[in-house]
Amino acid sequence: MAEPERTRTKAEEALAQHFAELSGDDPIRDMRTTAFDAFIEKGLPNRRVEDWKYTDLRRLMTDAPAPAEPVNPERARDLVDQADIFADIDRARIVFVNGYFVPPLSDLSGVEDALDFASLGRFLNGGGALLERSEQVDPGEAPVYALNSAFVRDGAVIRIREGAKLTKPLEICTVFAGNGPGLQTLRHQVTVGDGAEAVILQSYVGPDGVGYHTNVVSDIRIGKGAKVKWVKAQEEGDQALHLGLLLPRVEADAVFDPFFFAAGSAVARSEIRMIFDGEGATSGIRGATIARGRQHLDTTLIVDHAVPECVSQEFFKAAIDDEARGVFQGRINVWPHAQKTEGKMMSQALLLSENAEFSNKPELEIFADDVVCGHGATCGQIDEEMLFFMRSRGVPADEAERLLVHAFLAEAIEEIAHDDVVAALEARTRRWLSLGGEVR
């Protein structure tokens, strides 16, 4: 059906202009144009688009900054060190600043033997074959993906060798270092060989008060029998807009456990579209969201059980304060013939203030009969009786509330089952709680 002529929003106009200004001799210009055309035809998603019902980008994204420029690595070093979420963990590090790989800040010692790494930027100059491998998304239906293809500059291309075990976690660190607005667009491609084991961390940090945008797509393949923990910690600056899309394809008997920790940015959406590609795989998809002020944090997941005998467990917690808004959308699709599927999804939200909001949409779409699927969702405030119990034992009200919120979130964080990472995220949670305003 032909839609009536639509006037572009300010952000769409800006995006079109930035796209037009991209250099003309780009070897993947055609691919970028196809992607951008797919995006601009529909424009930014709004609340009438079912998947974006609660996160209306047409309203929330008021402007679009121009792609950011690379910065001097030495200038970035301080920033990278300051905002180090996983500082206490012995890990290998791949650092991106303003969307560009920064070799002097990166360190792969200790894991070089287990993996191959190259920056995507190098491949882009030789053509975009690598960019086209994601089958999970139709650019016309995935605005984040289309914009990513149009503007992508760099990213990490990682191949973990078959049977290799990473001796320490590998962090992909993304830092925005500009004083003014800018757009950083990254595409990571991670292939985990059969039987390999790895803990991969993704961190996002940036300055407060700067309206920068981050767009990151992570395209991941988990080989047969591989075991991977993938932890994303999003602590972008308070004016930032963060759009993340994780696209894992999980092969037979693999164990893939992603975790989303969301605390930063003004507006953020972390989306995962996962597909089980081989029988016997399992995945625990979990997350903790903390929001205050006027933050809008969205977690959206689509899990496709395309083959039989896979197990997925989704467990999400959110604590929303002030006038912030939390969104959880989760859909488990069980394809025809994907018998013996197990899917269990739970989303729990705690509203800490009178004006906090939470929207929950857990969906099941099931086309096979021999399955055990379920979901649960709760939303409410701190249990008065628990609070009373603690206060009657001499714990001050604000501390009691902090303890309860921490315990609530820790339930999800502890599921990561990696002591150092759990400790790091719990510390971030405690910090967040201590910065909180007065108790109601």
Add this chain to the structure above:
Amino acid sequence: MPAVQETIEQVKQIDVDKYKYGFETLIESDRAPKGLDESTVRFISAKKGEPEWMTEWRLEAYRRWLTMKEPSWARVKYPKIDYQDLYYYSAPKSMSGPNSLDEVDPEILATYEKLGIPLKEQEILAGVRKADEPSSLDEDSGTPPSGSGGRQVAVDAVFDSVSVATTFKKELAKAGVIFMPISEAIREYPDLVRKYLGSVVPVTDNFFATLNSAVFSDGSFVYVPKGVRCPMELSTYFRINERNTGQFERTLIIADEGAYVSYLEGCTAPMRDENQLHAAVVELVALDDAEIKYSTVQNWYPGDKDGKGGVYNFVTKRGDCRGKNSKISWTQVETGSAITWKYPSCILRGDNSEGEFYSIAISNGHQQIDSGTKMIHLGKNTKSRIISKGISAGNSNNTYRGLVSAHRKASGARNFTQCDSLLIGENCGAHTVPYIESKNAGAIFEHEATTSKISDDQMFYCQQRGMSEEEAVALIVNGFAREVIQKLPMEFMAETQRLIGISLEGSVG
């Protein structure tokens, strides 16, 4: 559980009785020309002898409808409906008072018989006598005829689009309850109708509701005055009879302060090839301390085993708990129709008001059901409960779609939702799409959903004790849905258990 035995017997009969209510009554009818334009709307309004304001109300709805698009968000697929290829009004002709049942059009009597309406009530429905006149059929004259099981049920049979007759009028009048076809109410109680009609489902609400507002032919009107507990269950039978006529029912129920009413709606439709459109609107208004209980058994023709034919059921049902401490309870058993698009909802406006939704939705063959509810918490300390049981078999798709929302002022709102789906066979689909939106920290929402198949252990246990596969399935499904079955009025409980058996025919083995 004798009722389960009944189900089993019903399943046994299936070979000879595929669709029990698939008969077609051949009686003359008086109908509007095919198609829809302003003149059709005026024709309907004139036929009903409606006042000017009502005609205008309809025309306004019609003009609005022209600008609207058919909704496409539901998980249902059907060929495009040609709204100009339908008859919008059809009334049975044989309505002049016969002297005895012998003179009544035998086709009508046969219809009632198949519907299971007691003979004495048939007399009244057919216009042989008034409800308060003694019946020639028995000796104990003077007492009003009783409904099934000794309980009193007043029936307002909507035969195609016109209420043929209304029973128990006097009994109800004594209590001050108004129960009559809405077309009559528009003439007799224009102020009451005007005050409430469209106040819950606005004329502009949605494509199908707006179409209904323009062309509704008849339906029931109930008004229960202050402090009155309606002395009997009110009931209607909806039937779609005439070929190619859309059925556009309009029901309006108002329970004034402290009133209580229970309303039963039973639906069956004749078997035919072409798809039929049904776009009803039901509005409930509960004022302070009032309670309305609305129960439905919907068993319209679901189409044949290849998915040909069947009723399109696009219904807008909404209750408004307008007063404080009011309560509205929806109970539905959906086994029929090729396509069901139906979301009985509650607007919990009054403080401490309560909404309930109990549903069994069974789909088999090529049926498509997209049904659920909306609980909109506006007032303080409002409560709602949703229990939905979906059973899909054959090649059908069964979707629960529901919204629970708490607005800024709805502190102390409470919701509990449980929706369970059962899958029988590997070609069907079961989907759950809940929306849970909280804008108040003091609201507590809990939602739980499960999807599974009948467990092998349960089947083995039943079969090992000598039950056939189909008997076992009927037993297990009845058990699965028992929480909802128990909420049904007596009259519907037995029928429902039978229907579950019939509906799942051919789903196993």
